[in-house]
Amino acid sequence: MGWFRRKSETIAVIIGVVIGLSAAFYGYFRKNHAPLSQREIATRVLAEYVGKTARPKSVVIISNPFSQNPGRPAEVYAFQKASETGLRKGFGPNVEIKVVFPKLKPEAERDANAVSIDPTVTTPLSYLVAENAFDEIAREHPESEIFVSLIGLPVNSASSAFWLKPGPPRLALLLPDFKVLVDPNAVRAAFKSGKIVAAVIPKPGVLLPDGATSSDYKGEFDKRFILVTSDNIDQSLRLLLR
Numbered sequence: 001m002g003w004f005r006r007k008s009e010t011i012a013v014i015i016g017v018v019i020g021l022s023a024a025f026y027g028y029f030r031k032n033h034a035p036l037s038q039r040e041i042a043t044r045v046l047a048e049y050v051g052k053t054a055r056p057k058s059v060v061i062i063s064n065p066f067s068q069n070p071g072r073p074a075e076v077y078a079f080q081k082a083s084e085t086g087l088r089k090g091f092g093p094n095v096e097i098k099v100v101f102p103k104l105k106p107e108a109e110r111d112a113n114a115v116s117i118d119p120t121v122t123t124p125l126s127y128l129v130a131e132n133a134f135d136e137i138a139r140e141h142p143e144s145e146i147f148v149s150l151i152g153l154p155v156n157s158a159s160s161a162f163w164l165k166p167g168p169p170r171l172a173l174l175l176p177d178f179k180v181l182v183d184p185n186a187v188r189a190a191f192k193s194g195k196i197v198a199a200v201i202p203k204p205g206v207l208l209p210d211g212a213t214s215s216d217y218k219g220e221f222d223k224r225f226i227l228v229t230s231d232n233i234d235q236s237l238r239l240l241l242r
Contacts, residue, residue: 038224039079040086042174042200045221046148047090049229050172050197056145058096060137060169061087063150064125065101083150083174098141102133102151123152123177131156138162138169146197148172155180163195173199178240187240191233199228201239 050056067080088097108115108128117127130136134147134154138161145168152173157163158181171190176199178187190196203226221227228236 037082038220039082040089041217041221042225043083043086043148043150044090044217045225045227046172046174046198046200047087049227050146050148051091051095053229054146054170054197056091056095058141058144059087059091059098059146059148060141060144061097061099061148061150062134062137063099063101065104065129068101087148098144100137100141102137103130104128104133105130118179121177121179122175123180125151126153126155126177126180129154132160134163135161138165141169144169146170146172148174149176150174152176153178153180157181158183158186170194171196175200175202176240184237184241188233188237191228191230194230197229199240201226201228201236204239 050059061084063080063083067077084097084099091097105115105128112124112128115127117124121127129151131154134157137147138144147162147169149171153171153176154160162169173196181187181190187196203224206224226236226239228240
Protein backbone atom coordinates (compact mmCIF):
# COMPACT_ATOMS: atom_id res chain seq x y z
CA MET A 1 0.00 0.00 0.00
CA GLY A 2 2.91 2.35 0.77
CA TRP A 3 4.33 1.81 -2.70
CA PHE A 4 0.95 2.43 -4.30
CA ARG A 5 0.50 5.62 -2.28
CA ARG A 6 3.95 6.86 -3.28
CA LYS A 7 3.20 5.94 -6.91
CA SER A 8 -0.10 7.84 -6.79
CA GLU A 9 1.62 10.86 -5.27
CA THR A 10 4.29 10.80 -7.99
CA ILE A 11 1.65 10.69 -10.74
CA ALA A 12 -0.20 13.58 -9.14
CA VAL A 13 3.00 15.62 -9.20
CA ILE A 14 3.61 14.79 -12.86
CA ILE A 15 0.09 15.81 -13.82
CA GLY A 16 0.55 19.07 -11.97
CA VAL A 17 3.84 19.72 -13.73
CA VAL A 18 2.21 19.21 -17.13
CA ILE A 19 0.41 22.49 -16.62
CA GLY A 20 3.71 24.31 -16.84
CA LEU A 21 6.19 21.98 -18.47
CA SER A 22 6.62 19.33 -21.12
CA ALA A 23 5.42 16.24 -19.30
CA ALA A 24 7.66 13.79 -21.06
CA PHE A 25 10.89 15.59 -20.33
CA TYR A 26 10.32 17.44 -17.10
CA GLY A 27 9.51 14.30 -15.17
CA TYR A 28 12.47 12.40 -16.57
CA PHE A 29 15.13 15.09 -16.55
CA ARG A 30 14.23 16.65 -13.22
CA LYS A 31 14.12 13.23 -11.61
CA ASN A 32 17.71 12.69 -12.67
CA HIS A 33 18.88 16.27 -12.05
CA ALA A 34 19.91 16.63 -15.69
CA PRO A 35 20.93 19.93 -17.26
CA LEU A 36 18.76 21.47 -19.92
CA SER A 37 21.44 20.94 -22.55
CA GLN A 38 20.63 17.23 -22.58
CA ARG A 39 17.31 18.01 -24.21
CA GLU A 40 19.14 19.75 -27.03
CA ILE A 41 21.46 16.76 -27.40
CA ALA A 42 18.54 14.34 -27.65
CA THR A 43 16.64 16.38 -30.22
CA ARG A 44 19.74 17.09 -32.30
CA VAL A 45 20.67 13.43 -32.69
CA LEU A 46 17.06 12.54 -33.46
CA ALA A 47 16.86 15.23 -36.14
CA GLU A 48 20.19 14.25 -37.70
CA TYR A 49 19.05 10.66 -38.09
CA VAL A 50 15.63 11.60 -39.48
CA GLY A 51 17.18 14.13 -41.82
CA LYS A 52 19.58 11.59 -43.31
CA THR A 53 17.06 8.74 -43.42
CA ALA A 54 13.81 10.42 -44.50
CA ARG A 55 15.31 13.52 -46.17
CA PRO A 56 12.31 15.73 -45.39
CA LYS A 57 11.90 19.20 -46.81
CA SER A 58 9.24 20.21 -44.30
CA VAL A 59 8.93 19.26 -40.62
CA VAL A 60 6.34 20.09 -37.95
CA ILE A 61 7.40 20.13 -34.30
CA ILE A 62 4.46 19.21 -32.07
CA SER A 63 5.12 20.95 -28.77
CA ASN A 64 3.68 21.34 -25.28
CA PRO A 65 0.76 23.80 -25.51
CA PHE A 66 1.17 24.78 -21.88
CA SER A 67 4.54 26.31 -22.75
CA GLN A 68 2.67 29.12 -24.51
CA ASN A 69 1.04 30.34 -21.33
CA PRO A 70 2.61 33.45 -19.74
CA GLY A 71 3.88 33.51 -16.20
CA ARG A 72 5.25 29.98 -16.10
CA PRO A 73 8.56 28.98 -14.46
CA ALA A 74 11.66 29.78 -16.50
CA GLU A 75 12.22 26.08 -17.22
CA VAL A 76 9.07 26.01 -19.33
CA TYR A 77 10.50 28.32 -21.94
CA ALA A 78 14.06 27.00 -21.59
CA PHE A 79 12.91 23.45 -22.34
CA GLN A 80 11.01 24.57 -25.41
CA LYS A 81 13.93 26.65 -26.64
CA ALA A 82 16.41 23.80 -26.11
CA SER A 83 14.19 21.40 -28.06
CA GLU A 84 13.86 23.74 -30.99
CA THR A 85 17.57 24.55 -30.96
CA GLY A 86 18.53 20.87 -31.10
CA LEU A 87 16.09 20.11 -33.89
CA ARG A 88 17.14 23.08 -35.98
CA LYS A 89 20.80 22.14 -35.61
CA GLY A 90 20.05 18.54 -36.47
CA PHE A 91 17.88 19.20 -39.53
CA GLY A 92 20.00 22.05 -40.81
CA PRO A 93 19.05 25.20 -42.73
CA ASN A 94 17.55 23.47 -45.75
CA VAL A 95 14.61 21.91 -43.89
CA GLU A 96 11.55 24.07 -43.28
CA ILE A 97 10.52 23.80 -39.61
CA LYS A 98 7.19 24.84 -38.18
CA VAL A 99 6.42 24.74 -34.46
CA VAL A 100 2.81 23.95 -33.55
CA PHE A 101 0.88 23.46 -30.33
CA PRO A 102 -1.99 20.95 -30.44
CA LYS A 103 -5.38 21.78 -29.04
CA LEU A 104 -6.25 20.48 -25.61
CA LYS A 105 -9.47 18.87 -24.55
CA PRO A 106 -11.81 21.56 -23.18
CA GLU A 107 -11.81 19.93 -19.75
CA ALA A 108 -8.00 19.84 -19.77
CA GLU A 109 -7.87 23.56 -20.48
CA ARG A 110 -10.10 24.16 -17.48
CA ASP A 111 -8.40 21.70 -15.13
CA ALA A 112 -5.88 19.06 -16.22
CA ASN A 113 -6.42 17.16 -13.00
CA ALA A 114 -10.03 16.55 -14.01
CA VAL A 115 -8.96 14.34 -16.93
CA SER A 116 -8.70 10.61 -16.31
CA ILE A 117 -5.09 9.53 -16.95
CA ASP A 118 -3.52 6.10 -16.76
CA PRO A 119 -1.34 6.35 -13.62
CA THR A 120 1.46 4.34 -15.26
CA VAL A 121 1.87 6.54 -18.32
CA THR A 122 4.88 8.84 -18.61
CA THR A 123 3.29 11.20 -21.17
CA PRO A 124 0.17 12.67 -19.54
CA LEU A 125 -0.30 14.99 -22.51
CA SER A 126 -1.32 11.89 -24.46
CA TYR A 127 -4.57 12.13 -22.49
CA LEU A 128 -4.87 15.91 -22.42
CA VAL A 129 -4.66 16.77 -26.14
CA ALA A 130 -7.90 16.81 -28.11
CA GLU A 131 -8.80 13.53 -29.78
CA ASN A 132 -8.45 15.02 -33.26
CA ALA A 133 -5.47 17.26 -32.44
CA PHE A 134 -2.88 15.48 -34.59
CA ASP A 135 -5.36 14.97 -37.44
CA GLU A 136 -6.06 18.70 -37.40
CA ILE A 137 -2.35 19.48 -37.56
CA ALA A 138 -2.01 17.12 -40.53
CA ARG A 139 -4.85 18.93 -42.33
CA GLU A 140 -3.36 22.33 -41.61
CA HIS A 141 0.12 21.27 -42.76
CA PRO A 142 -0.36 18.88 -45.69
CA GLU A 143 3.11 19.69 -46.95
CA SER A 144 4.76 18.35 -43.80
CA GLU A 145 6.57 15.07 -44.28
CA ILE A 146 7.61 14.56 -40.65
CA PHE A 147 5.90 15.18 -37.33
CA VAL A 148 8.41 15.48 -34.50
CA SER A 149 6.40 15.05 -31.31
CA LEU A 150 7.85 16.32 -28.06
CA ILE A 151 4.74 15.25 -26.13
CA GLY A 152 4.23 11.60 -27.07
CA LEU A 153 1.24 10.22 -28.98
CA PRO A 154 -2.48 10.79 -28.35
CA VAL A 155 -4.23 7.83 -26.75
CA ASN A 156 -6.41 7.31 -29.82
CA SER A 157 -3.52 7.36 -32.30
CA ALA A 158 -4.02 3.82 -33.60
CA SER A 159 -7.46 4.77 -34.97
CA SER A 160 -6.59 8.30 -36.13
CA ALA A 161 -6.46 9.39 -39.75
CA PHE A 162 -2.86 10.65 -39.53
CA TRP A 163 -1.76 7.23 -38.26
CA LEU A 164 -3.75 5.10 -40.70
CA LYS A 165 -2.79 7.17 -43.74
CA PRO A 166 0.11 5.54 -45.64
CA GLY A 167 3.14 7.71 -46.08
CA PRO A 168 3.49 11.18 -44.61
CA PRO A 169 3.23 12.47 -42.06
CA ARG A 170 5.83 10.10 -40.67
CA LEU A 171 6.79 10.36 -37.02
CA ALA A 172 9.85 11.06 -34.92
CA LEU A 173 9.30 10.88 -31.17
CA LEU A 174 11.07 12.14 -28.08
CA LEU A 175 10.65 10.04 -24.92
CA PRO A 176 7.30 8.61 -26.04
CA ASP A 177 5.17 6.25 -24.00
CA PHE A 178 4.09 3.53 -26.40
CA LYS A 179 1.78 1.96 -23.88
CA VAL A 180 -0.92 4.25 -25.25
CA LEU A 181 -0.91 2.16 -28.43
CA VAL A 182 -1.72 -0.94 -26.33
CA ASP A 183 -0.61 -3.51 -28.92
CA PRO A 184 3.15 -4.25 -29.09
CA ASN A 185 2.68 -5.54 -32.63
CA ALA A 186 1.34 -2.13 -33.65
CA VAL A 187 4.49 -0.49 -32.32
CA ARG A 188 6.77 -2.90 -34.15
CA ALA A 189 4.76 -2.56 -37.36
CA ALA A 190 4.91 1.23 -37.20
CA PHE A 191 8.71 1.14 -37.11
CA LYS A 192 9.01 -1.55 -39.74
CA SER A 193 6.65 0.26 -42.13
CA GLY A 194 8.46 3.56 -41.66
CA LYS A 195 5.47 5.33 -40.11
CA ILE A 196 7.73 5.92 -37.12
CA VAL A 197 11.17 6.85 -38.41
CA ALA A 198 12.85 7.01 -35.02
CA ALA A 199 12.32 7.53 -31.32
CA VAL A 200 14.65 8.60 -28.53
CA ILE A 201 14.25 6.77 -25.23
CA PRO A 202 16.30 6.94 -22.00
CA LYS A 203 18.96 4.31 -21.49
CA PRO A 204 17.84 2.01 -18.65
CA GLY A 205 19.55 2.44 -15.31
CA VAL A 206 21.46 5.58 -16.22
CA LEU A 207 21.49 8.30 -13.57
CA LEU A 208 22.19 11.56 -15.32
CA PRO A 209 24.70 13.73 -13.43
CA ASP A 210 24.42 17.43 -12.74
CA GLY A 211 26.63 19.83 -14.61
CA ALA A 212 27.24 20.83 -18.18
CA THR A 213 27.70 18.25 -20.90
CA SER A 214 30.80 18.11 -23.07
CA SER A 215 31.04 19.35 -26.64
CA ASP A 216 30.96 15.72 -27.82
CA TYR A 217 27.18 15.67 -28.12
CA LYS A 218 27.07 12.27 -29.79
CA GLY A 219 29.14 10.76 -27.00
CA GLU A 220 26.90 12.42 -24.44
CA PHE A 221 23.85 11.04 -26.25
CA ASP A 222 25.25 7.52 -26.19
CA LYS A 223 25.74 7.73 -22.42
CA ARG A 224 22.14 8.66 -21.79
CA PHE A 225 19.82 7.64 -24.61
CA ILE A 226 18.93 5.02 -27.18
CA LEU A 227 17.88 5.89 -30.72
CA VAL A 228 15.25 3.33 -31.73
CA THR A 229 14.79 2.71 -35.46
CA SER A 230 13.55 -0.04 -37.74
CA ASP A 231 16.98 -1.62 -37.47
CA ASN A 232 16.86 -2.21 -33.72
CA ILE A 233 13.13 -2.21 -32.92
CA ASP A 234 13.06 -5.96 -32.27
CA GLN A 235 15.79 -5.66 -29.65
CA SER A 236 14.36 -2.44 -28.18
CA LEU A 237 10.65 -3.27 -28.11
CA ARG A 238 10.64 -4.42 -24.48
CA LEU A 239 12.22 -1.09 -23.45
CA LEU A 240 9.52 0.86 -25.27
CA LEU A 241 6.72 -0.91 -23.42
CA ARG A 242 8.05 -0.78 -19.86
